[in-house]
Amino acid sequence: xxxxxxxxxxxxxxxxxxxxxxxxxxxxxKPYERDRxxxxxxxxxxxxxxxxxxxxxxEAREGARGGEGAAGGGCGCN
Amino acid sequence: xxxxxxxxxxxxxxxxQGIWAGVLPxxxxxxxYHRYEGGGVTIDGPSILVRKQVGKSLSFVGNYYVDMxxxxxxxxxxxxxxxxxxxxxxxxxMDYLRGNTTISTNFTSSVExxxxxxxYSLAISxxxxxxMTTLTLSYALGDDVVGKSDDPTFQRDNTRxxxxxxxxxxxxxxxxxxxxxxTVTDEGFLNNPYRSVRFADPLSATGYSxxxxxxxxxxxxxxxxxxxxxxxxYRAAIQGEYRYFxxxxxxxxxxxxxxxVHPWRNWTFKAKYRWHDQTGANFYRDIFSRSEATNFRGxxxxxxxxxxxxxxxxxxxxxxxxxxxxxxxxxxxxxxNLLQIDYDEFSDLRTNAVVGEEPLxxxxxNVIQLFLSFWY
Numbered sequence: 001x002x003x004x005x006x007x008x009x010x011x012x013x014x015x016x017x018x019x020x021x022x023x024x025x026x027x028x029x030k031p032y033e034r035d036r037x038x039x040x041x042x043x044x045x046x047x048x049x050x051x052x053x054x055x056x057x058x059e060a061r062e063g064a065r066g067g068e069g070a071a072g073g074g075c076g077c078n
Numbered sequence: 079x080x081x082x083x084x085x086x087x088x089x090x091x092x093x094x095q096g097i098w099a100g101v102l103p104x105x106x107x108x109x110x111y112h113r114y115e116g117g118g119v120t121i122d123g124p125s126i127l128v129r130k131q132v133g134k135s136l137s138f139v140g141n142y143y144v145d146m147x148x149x150x151x152x153x154x155x156x157x158x159x160x161x162x163x164x165x166x167x168x169x170x171x172m173d174y175l176r177g178n179t180t181i182s183t184n185f186t187s188s189v190e191x192x193x194x195x196x197x198y199s200l201a202i203s204x205x206x207x208x209x210m211t212t213l214t215l216s217y218a219l220g221d222d223v224v225g226k227s228d229d230p231t232f233q234r235d236n237t238r239x240x241x242x243x244x245x246x247x248x249x250x251x252x253x254x255x256x257x258x259x260x261t262v263t264d265e266g267f268l269n270n271p272y273r274s275v276r277f278a279d280p281l282s283a284t285g286y287s288x289x290x291x292x293x294x295x296x297x298x299x300x301x302x303x304x305x306x307x308x309x310x311x312y313r314a315a316i317q318g319e320y321r322y323f324x325x326x327x328x329x330x331x332x333x334x335x336x337x338x339v340h341p342w343r344n345w346t347f348k349a350k351y352r353w354h355d356q357t358g359a360n361f362y363r364d365i366f367s368r369s370e371a372t373n374f375r376g377x378x379x380x381x382x383x384x385x386x387x388x389x390x391x392x393x394x395x396x397x398x399x400x401x402x403x404x405x406x407x408x409x410x411x412x413x414x415n416l417l418q419i420d421y422d423e424f425s426d427l428r429t430n431a432v433v434g435e436e437p438l439x440x441x442x443x444n445v446i447q448l449f450l451s452f453w454y
Contacts, residue, residue, distance in 0.1 A: 027208025033251045036309040041339045041346065044246075044256060044307055044317075047411065049108040049127045049141070050447055054415065057114060057445055058388075061419060063356050063381045064323035064331040066242075066260035067301025 100178045100205035100212075102137040105130050109450045116417065116443020118150040123164075125449075135175045139184075143167040152439060153379070156427045157274050157288055165190040178205035182216075192225035201242070214244035226271045236266030252309040262299045269293035275377040277366040278433065285433035289369055291376050294361070299325040303333075314340045323356075329381060331356035337390075344397070348413075350390040358383040364423045365433065379439065383422040390415045392447075408452045415445035 029037075036042060045051050059065050106129050113122040123144035131137045143166070150160035171184035180203040188195040201216035220238035243259045274288035281287075303321035310316060321333040337350035359381040361374035392413030399407055418440070425436035 027210045029208075029210055029248050029251050031209070034248070036252055037248060037254055039309070039313070039315075041313070041315045041341055042254065042307055042309055044254065044305060047108070047449075047451070049110050049125050050411070050413070050449065053110065053112050053125060053447065054445070057415075057417075058352075058354070058386075061380055061417075061441075062331070062354055062384070062386060063325075063327075063329040063359065064301065064321070064333065064354070065299055066240075066262055067258050067303035067321045067323060068305075068319070 100175070100180070100209060102131055102135075102173055102175050102180070103129055103139070104453055105137075106451060106453045111448045113446045114443060115446075117152060117441045118155065119443075120148045121145050137173040137175075139169075139171040139173070141167075141169045152426065152428065153273060158272060163190060165193075178209075179203065184218075192227045194223045194225075196221050197238075199240075210248040212244075212246040214242070214246075216240070216242035216244070218242075222266070224267050224271060232271065234267030234271075236264060236268060238262060238264050253306060255304065255306045258301075258303045258305075260299075260301045264297040266295060268295065268297055269376065270378065273378060275363065275366055275375045276427075277369050277371060279369070284430075286365055287369070289375075291378070292374055293376055294327065294374050297326055299323065314338065327381065328360035329356055329358065344395055344399070346394040346396070348390070348392040348394075350388075350392075352386075352388040352390070354384075354386045354388075356384055358423055362423070364425050377424075379421050379424040382424045384419055384424075385422070386417065386419040388415055388417045404454050406453045408450065411447070411449050411451065413447045417441070417443040417445060419443075 040046055055068060106127075108125070108127045110125040110127075111122070112125060114120070123146045125141065125143040127139065127141045129137060129139040145165040145167075147163045147165070148160075149162070154160055165188060167186065167188040169184060169186035171182065174181045182199075182201040182203070184197075184199045186195075186197040186199075197218055197220040199216065199218035201214060203212055203214040205212050218238075218240040220236075220240070222236040222238070224232075224234040224236060226232035239262070241261045245257045247255050247257075249255055269291050271290075273291050275291050276286045276288050278285065279287040301321055301323045303319065305317065305319045307315055307317040315338070317335075317337040317339070319333070319335045319337075321331075323329070323331040323333070331354060333352070333354045335350060335352040337348060339346065339348045341347075359376060361372060362376050362378075362382050363372075364377065364382070366372065366375060390413060392411065394409050394411040396407065396409045398405055401407065420440050421438055424439045426439040427436055429436055431437070
């Protein structure tokens, strides 16, 4: 993944935060167009207990933590 | 000592449910059985979560989690004795919704025979831009008390602060993305009081001896992660994730994953592949040149250079789709993760090979989850 490609993803997200204050730009995905996003298969974290547990498993066995939006926690299991 | 880098799991679990700010999380109960088995270690136990809305603007969540550990890991086999232990964690949280703002608080307590961890957290989520954007800011404070089973007078403290920023953005009617930035600072006793490093010792029959590890007393970690989930032209979804991580100990990592979800009638199938690669901490050595060779010393394989690969397969079955009594619906879920970790600088000392010629250690583990969920 090169820098240009990363920029294409992150830059719009950052800009959107600022644009949200501008009344002249309308949200382009209307509420009635979000039927697919409301489908449970599109939930970013449909099973929070399971997600928390798995992140706990990884965090205990790897040196990294955070940045995954849901759980953290840790276990230094011998 | 099961829990070392403790604390944030449940508070962020609560946050993750509030990803759609402006709407309180659904009332639900989950009853999970988890089992980890690999590298001579078996850890299993339950996790029970109950969430219930009270009135129109408050939602309470409670979680009870247990790890029952039976360990004869490579660390234990080479430097200590196998042991059994239990960790119990419980948490209570509350979400308060007002307009498009959700305020979440959480308290988590984890207790085991030689380690106590307490975490308090606060988060604010704001829905904006026609509910296409959700911004979340979070803070958590954790206090750990580290003990030692063979020394009742041993007691050390660790304080941890967590700062989080999250942005969830609907980009198209088929695509939702998130950006998460997290900084965590630790200050206190950060190493494991039971673990040792080895150093070259010509006077020893094996060619090496052990001494206690010694970590720096501070650590700051930074992580940035992006996720995207896309609804395919037919009813299925793919999800991609990437995380970059770096810390003041010299660990740098990249984590990538790709998942696929496919529903079919009452069933939902999912598959996921995860790849993680990291460099080792500056003060990590598989073997030190002599005793007290450096100011800080560590030989925990978790902070060594490593690569892990994980394959996950899961299946869910939805039942009571038309409801029953006070229950709206339910599901039963099963998943298995096959985890493989290859260590670049952690030798397998069980082979009794000549110093410097020991094979590298690799860990294979199975992680099983079976859980029931009810919405009401």
